[in-house]
Amino acid sequence: MAKSDELVKFITQQVITYIETPKDVRKQAKANMKEQRESWQTRWFGMLPLATRMLIERTKIKK
Template identity: 80%
Template sequence: MAKSDELVKYITQQVVTYIDTPKAVRQHAKALSKEQRESWQTRWFGMLPLAARMLMDQFKPKK
C-alpha cells in the first residue's frame, strides 16, 4: 500500500505544480520543447533517412 500512497502524492504534486504555473509560462515551455525535438524521420527511423539521402545524392548526375 505504501507505493500507491507515494504515487498519489506524486500525482497530486504534479497537478498542483501545473495549476500554479501561469498559462504563458506553460505555453512558452511547450514551444521550447517542440523546437528542440528532433524531426519525425529521425525519431522514427534514426539516421537511415539521412544515409539514404546522402547515398542518392552520390548517384545523381551532376549539372
C-alpha cells in the same frame, strides 16, 4: 500500500505545479519542447533517412 500513497503524492505534486505555473509559461515551455524535438523521420526510422539522402547526394555529385 506505501507505494500507492507515494504515487498519489507524486501525482498531486505534479498537478499542483501545473496549476500554479502561469499559462504563458506553460505555452512557452511547450513551444521550446516542440522546437527541440527531432523530426518525425528521425524518430521513426533513426539514421536511415539521413544515410539515404547522403547516398543520393553522393551519387548525384559523381555524375
